[in-house]
Amino acid sequence: MNTPTDRPPDHGTGGADDELMALLKRALEREDPVPADAVRVAKEAWTWRSIDAELAALTYDSAVDTSELAGVRGGPATATRALSFEGAEMLLDVEVTDDGERRLLLGQLAPAGPPAVGLEFADGRPPVVMLTDELGRFGAERLDPGLLRLRVEPADPGSPGGTGGLVTAWVPI
Amino acid sequence: MTSKLVLAAAAGDRDAWERLVDEYANLVWAVVRSCGLYGAEASDVSQTVWLRFVEHVGRLREPERAGAWLATTARHECFRVLRRSGRQLAMGEVPEVPAPDLTEALIDTIVAADDRGTVLEALDRLPARCQELLRLMATESPLTYDEIAETLGVRRGWIGPTRGRCIERLRRALGDQAGPAADRPGPAG
Numbered sequence: 065m066n067t068p069t070d071r072p073p074d075h076g077t078g079g080a081d082d083e084l085m086a087l088l089k090r091a092l093e094r095e096d097p098v099p100a101d102a103v104r105v106a107k108e109a110w111t112w113r114s115i116d117a118e119l120a121a122l123t124y125d126s127a128v129d130t131s132e133l134a135g136v137r138g139g140p141a142t143a144t145r146a147l148s149f150e151g152a153e154m155l156l157d158v159e160v161t162d163d164g165e166r167r168l169l170l171g172q173l174a175p176a177g178p179p180a181v182g183l184e185f186a187d188g189r190p191p192v193v194m195l196t197d198e199l200g201r202f203g204a205e206r207l208d209p210g211l212l213r214l215r216v217e218p219a220d221p222g223s224p225g226g227t228g229g230l231v232t233a234w235v236p237i
Numbered sequence: 238m239t240s241k242l243v244l245a246a247a248a249g250d251r252d253a254w255e256r257l258v259d260e261y262a263n264l265v266w267a268v269v270r271s272c273g274l275y276g277a278e279a280s281d282v283s284q285t286v287w288l289r290f291v292e293h294v295g296r297l298r299e300p301e302r303a304g305a306w307l308a309t310t311a312r313h314e315c316f317r318v319l320r321r322s323g324r325q326l327a328m329g330e331v332p333e334v335p336a337p338d339l340t341e342a343l344i345d346t347i348v349a350a351d352d353r354g355t356v357l358e359a360l361d362r363l364p365a366r367c368q369e370l371l372r373l374m375a376t377e378s379p380l381t382y383d384e385i386a387e388t389l390g391v392r393r394g395w396i397g398p399t400r401g402r403c404i405e406r407l408r409r410a411l412g413d414q415a416g417p418a419a420d421r422p423g424p425a426g
Contacts (some may be wrong), residue, residue, distance in 0.1 A: 081404045088407070089375040091356035098266035102280050106258045106265075106287040110251055113291045127321045186288060211285060234288045236281070236318075 112186070116228025117215070120156065122235060124148035149214070149232040156181075156214060160237045167207040167237050171214070176200030178216050186211035186234060211236050240301040247295035254294070258287065261304055265311045267376040268388065271369040272315035273324075282314045289314075305384040308373075312388055359410035367403035374400060 126146040143163075149156040158171040173181065173196065181202045183192040187210050194202035217229040239260070245253035265286050269279045289310055290303075297303060319325060360368055373385055386393040 080408075081401065084404055084408060085371075085375060087356055088360065088371060089377075091360075092267075092372065092375050093377075095357050096270060098262045098283070099280065102266065102283045103258060103262045105280070105284050106262055107255050109284070109287040109291045110254045112288055113294075115249075119292050119296075125317070128317055186284065211281070211288070233292070234285060236285065 112184075114215075114228070114231045118151050118228065118230045120149040120151035120154065120230050120232045122147060122233045123150045125235070145237070147235060151230045154216065154230055156216070156232060158214070165208075166205075167209060168203070168205045169207060169237070170203040171201070173200040173202070173216060178218060180217065182215040182217075183207075184213050184215055184231075186213075191215075207237065209237055239303050243294055243297060243300035243303050254291070257290075257294075257303065261307050263376050264304060264380070265307050267372050268308050268311035269315060271372040272312065272319065273365060273368075274315060274318065278318060282311065282318055285314050286311045302384070304380055305387060308380060308384065308388040312390075355414050356407075356411065359407055359414055362410045363403060363406050366399075367406055370396070370399055371403050371407065 124147065126144075143161060145160045145162070147158045147160065149158070154173060154175070156171055156173045158169060161168040161170075169183070171181065171194075176196065176199055178200075179196060181194045181196060183194065183204060185191065189208075189210070192204050192207075194204050196202045211234050213234045214232045215229060216231075239257070242253045242257050242260070246257060262283075265283055266279070269282045269286075274282060286307060290307060293306070294303075297306060299306075360371065363371070369389065370385075373380070373388065380388070382393050382396050386396055
């Protein structure tokens with residue numbers, strides 16, 4: 065039962081077991097392989113790499129929140145989803161409201177300063193530019209669901225994010 | 238090998254990126270399918286995983302473990318999708334079933350099942366935890382036992398015995414599908 069090697073065995077712990085696993089492997093390769101489309105899309109992900117921009121991680125997503133705050137901040141049961149992204153010196157808080165078919169996105173970045181926030185869509189839709197107000201608030205309405213991320217160009221080259229700006233992780237809305 | 242590709246992709250080599258996709262696309266797909274996702278949902282999760290990977294390819298602390306990174310990330314993304322729609326990941330132990338004696342006829346049945354395309358039907362009848370583990374172990378993936386354990390969130394020692402039990406269940410499911418033509422002693426199922 066214990067294999068001396070570190071990797072799953074190709075041969076040897078039991079001929080019949082290995083034969084059945086080989087059968088399963090052939091069946092999966094024949095009937096459930098990774099679709100060619102998925103491979104193509106994976107290769108095309110290359111065009112989305114952000115060379116100089118800082119990556120702001122998703123640090124909160126109410127849709128997977130398991131704490132008692134879930135109901136307060138908009139948990140799985142509500143139509144509003146709260147997201148937070150953190151960069152080294154910048155925070156973005158975003159709320160996405162689902163009206164059934166489309167989405168309303170409202171957000172705020174801190175510190176305020178950058179004049180606009182961009183929305184980029186993984187499905188190739190043209191990006192949307194949202195202007196910020198003096199408090200760093202921004203919004204976009206009538207968005208179709210899909211994978212998106214936000215991009216912030218710095219207010220000036222010396223500000224947080226440097227010359228590359230900041231992009232958030234991708235999120236599905 | 239993986240290390241070199243990761244470092245090259247991080248430096249802007251698109252060809253290296255595409256070779257990484259070729260190397261690991263099957264593994265990512267196997268993990269996503271192991272979570273029980275299929276169709277458009279599975280494709281969406283696959284895309285998300287690769288989009289995350291392209292952001293992190295230049296930041297991996299252990300470039301040689303890119304496969305494990307991809308598998309773990311795929312599982313996390315599955316978790317998000319399942320949680321957002323109120324579904325759950327498979328958990329828990331797989332109890333042992335008594336082993337039947339393997340006869341020639343049963344072995345022939347198993348081999349014949351390959352041609353009739355019934356192996357995946359039998360797999361679908363196993364507990365979710367078994368489907369998950371067997372799919373992950375049946376890929377062309379270069380994951381070690383430790384990496385599989387990490388991806389599934391289990392102890393490494395869990396894998397060997399559970400593999401054995403799950404293969405046993407698969408064998409019995411195939412035998413059951415073969416029906417009375419399979420010569421086997423003992424109670425059915």
